[in-house]
Amino acid sequence: MTATAYAMVSQVRRRELKTRIALAAFIGCTAWFIVPSIWPLIWFAAVLLTQALDWAVFSRFRRDPDREPDRAYLVLCCATTVLSVAVYAAISAFMWFQGGEVGRLFAMVQCAGGLLHVSLHMHHARPLLISAVSPHATYFFGLPVFSAVATQNWHELLIAIGCLLYMSHLVVAVRQSNSTTGALQTARDAEKSARRKAEVANAAKSDFLAVVSHEIRTPMNAVISAANLLRRTRLDSQQREHVSMLIDAGDVLMGLLNDVLDFSKIEAGKMELESADMIVRDRLSTVVRLWEPRALSNGVRLKVRIAPDVPRAVRTDPLRVQQILFNLMSNAVKFTRDGEIGISVSWTDGRLNMAVADTGCGIPADRLGQIFNSFEQADVGTTRRYGGTGLGLAISRKLAELMGGSLTVESIDGEGSTFVLSLPVTAIEGAAAQPVRPMEASGSLAGRSVLAADDHEVNRRILQLLLEPHGCRLTLVENGAEALEAASGQRFDAILMDMQMPVMDGLEATRRIRAGEVNGATPVIALTANALDVHRAAWDAAGVHAYLTKPIDPVILATTLAEACAVKGPEAEAAVA
Structure with a gap:
C-alpha cells in the first residue's frame, strides 16, 4: 500500500x-x-x-x-x-x-x-x-x-440475514467501484503521459521549425539578395529572364516556409491578431499591383468591383486580410488559363464581403468539402502540376474564423470557382489614407554611419553591396561582443543586429548597448533569420526600433534604416545641445 x-x-x-x-x-x-x-x-x-x-x-x-x-x-x-x-x-x-x-x-x-x-x-x-x-x-x-x-425470538434472525445480503451487495459495489476507480486512474495516468509526450513533441516541433526556418532563411538570404543585386546590373533580355525566374522561385519557397510557420502558430493557438484602420481601396490596390501582371501574362483579365455602400475604411487586421486575399488570388491565377478573375467587395449589416471569382478549371463536387483541410488539394496531381503545400486555403479559413468571419466556396467543375471572405468589421468615418511616400533612402542614408553585426560572411557582404550604394558608412562586425566594443567607442546613426552569433548573441549585445552611454539611444534594427513570434517578442523586450527577417528585402531595409536614422538625428542634436 x-x-x-x-x-x-x-x-x-x-x-x-x-x-x-x-x-x-x-x-x-x-x-x-x-x-x-x-x-x-x-x-x-x-x-x-x-x-x-x-x-x-x-x-x-x-x-x-x-x-x-x-x-x-x-x-x-x-x-x-x-x-x-x-x-x-x-x-x-x-x-x-x-x-x-x-x-x-x-x-x-x-x-x-x-x-x-x-x-x-x-x-x-x-x-x-x-x-x-x-x-x-x-x-x-x-x-x-x-x-x-x-x-x-428467532424471527429477528431474518433481519440479520437481510443485513448479510446488504453487506454482500455492498462488497460487490465496492469492488466494482475499486475497479472503476482503478480504470479511471489508469486512464488519467495514460492521459497525463500522453499529454507530457505531446508537450515534448510540440516543443520539439517548435524547436525544429525554428531551426529549419533559420537554416533555410540564411542561404535564401544569399540567393534572393544576390538575385536582386544581379538584377541591378546590365543584363540582356535572356539574363534578365533568368534572374526573374530565380527571384520568383525564391519568393515561392519563402511563401511555402511562411505558410508552414503560420499553420504551426494557428494549430498551437498562438496566432495573434491586430486591430487597425484599413483603407479598403488601398488594400485592394496592393493586391492588384502584385497579381495583375501575373494574370495578364496568362492572358487573364483582372477586374475589381466595389459596391457604392462599402465604407472607405474599416477596423480589422489589415495584414491578415491581405494574406487571405493573396492566397485566394494565388489560387485564382494559378488555376485560370483564360477568361477573367474578379474581385467583388460588398457591405452587409456590418460585414465586409470580399469575393474572388475565376473562370478556371473549377473544383469537382466530391472534392469541394475537402479543399479547406490541411495539406489537401483538389486532386492528387495538383501539387505536381501547380506546386504548393495545400496549406493556403486551410490557413485562410482558420484566419477568417479567428477574426470572427467565414470563408466559403462555390464551384462548378470546368467553369470556375468563387471564394467569399466575410468579416465582421467596424466602419471608420473620416479615416485618412496613408500616402505612400517615394523611396528616398539614397539621400537619407548618405553620410550616415551604420554598425552591422552578422556572423555569416556572405550576409555581411550582401549588406555591404546593398547599403554602400546609398552612401552610408558601414562598419561590419562578426558577433555581439565586437558590436558592443564598436558601439562603446563610436557613435552610430543606426545598428543592424543579427540574433544567433558566437561569443555574444544579438539580444545580449543589444541590451548592453542600450545600457551604455555612447549609443544607448541609437536605434537598433533586428535583422535575423529567426522569424517565429517568440523571437519577435524577445527582440521587442530588448527594445529594438524594428524587426526585419531574412531574406532581406532591399527596399524595406533601406526604408527602415532611413526612418531609424531620421529618429536618431533629432535625438543626437538634443544630446549635443
Whole structure:
C-alpha cells in the first residue's frame, strides 16, 4: 500500500469532518427526541473527542503525503479509525435497545448509511477500510443476532440475514467501484503521459521549425539578395529572364516556409491578431499591383468591383486580410488559363464581403468539402502540376474564423470557382489614407554611419553591396561582443543586429548597448533569420526600433534604416545641445 492511498483517505476525512459532526448533531437530536435522556449528549461529546483524535493522528499524511508510513504508525491509524467509528456507530446500539420499533429502524438505517459511507470514501486504503467497516458491521449484524438469542425470538434472525445480503451487495459495489476507480486512474495516468509526450513533441516541433526556418532563411538570404543585386546590373533580355525566374522561385519557397510557420502558430493557438484602420481601396490596390501582371501574362483579365455602400475604411487586421486575399488570388491565377478573375467587395449589416471569382478549371463536387483541410488539394496531381503545400486555403479559413468571419466556396467543375471572405468589421468615418511616400533612402542614408553585426560572411557582404550604394558608412562586425566594443567607442546613426552569433548573441549585445552611454539611444534594427513570434517578442523586450527577417528585402531595409536614422538625428542634436 502506497503512502498516496493513505494521504487520499486523510484528505477525504479532512474535507468531510464538518459534515460528519453536523450529521452526528442531527443523529443525537433525533435520538434525544425519540428517547429523551442525557445519553445522546454524552455520545455527541464522545464523537467530538474521537474526531479530534482522528484529525490529530492523520495530520501526518496531510503534512507529508508522499512519506511512506511505518508499521507502528499504520497500526495507530487503524486503531484510531476503529475507535472513532465504534463511538460514532454506538448510538445505533442505544437506539436499538431503548427506542422501541422506531429506534430499531433508526439504528439499522444509521448502520447501513455508515457502512455505505466508509465503503465509498475509504476503499483507497484496505487496512483503513476494514478498520472502519468492522464496527459498523458488528452493530449492523450483531444487534439483531443478539436480540434473537436474548429474547428467543428467532424471527429477528431474518433481519440479520437481510443485513448479510446488504453487506454482500455492498462488497460487490465496492469492488466494482475499486475497479472503476482503478480504470479511471489508469486512464488519467495514460492521459497525463500522453499529454507530457505531446508537450515534448510540440516543443520539439517548435524547436525544429525554428531551426529549419533559420537554416533555410540564411542561404535564401544569399540567393534572393544576390538575385536582386544581379538584377541591378546590365543584363540582356535572356539574363534578365533568368534572374526573374530565380527571384520568383525564391519568393515561392519563402511563401511555402511562411505558410508552414503560420499553420504551426494557428494549430498551437498562438496566432495573434491586430486591430487597425484599413483603407479598403488601398488594400485592394496592393493586391492588384502584385497579381495583375501575373494574370495578364496568362492572358487573364483582372477586374475589381466595389459596391457604392462599402465604407472607405474599416477596423480589422489589415495584414491578415491581405494574406487571405493573396492566397485566394494565388489560387485564382494559378488555376485560370483564360477568361477573367474578379474581385467583388460588398457591405452587409456590418460585414465586409470580399469575393474572388475565376473562370478556371473549377473544383469537382466530391472534392469541394475537402479543399479547406490541411495539406489537401483538389486532386492528387495538383501539387505536381501547380506546386504548393495545400496549406493556403486551410490557413485562410482558420484566419477568417479567428477574426470572427467565414470563408466559403462555390464551384462548378470546368467553369470556375468563387471564394467569399466575410468579416465582421467596424466602419471608420473620416479615416485618412496613408500616402505612400517615394523611396528616398539614397539621400537619407548618405553620410550616415551604420554598425552591422552578422556572423555569416556572405550576409555581411550582401549588406555591404546593398547599403554602400546609398552612401552610408558601414562598419561590419562578426558577433555581439565586437558590436558592443564598436558601439562603446563610436557613435552610430543606426545598428543592424543579427540574433544567433558566437561569443555574444544579438539580444545580449543589444541590451548592453542600450545600457551604455555612447549609443544607448541609437536605434537598433533586428535583422535575423529567426522569424517565429517568440523571437519577435524577445527582440521587442530588448527594445529594438524594428524587426526585419531574412531574406532581406532591399527596399524595406533601406526604408527602415532611413526612418531609424531620421529618429536618431533629432535625438543626437538634443544630446549635443
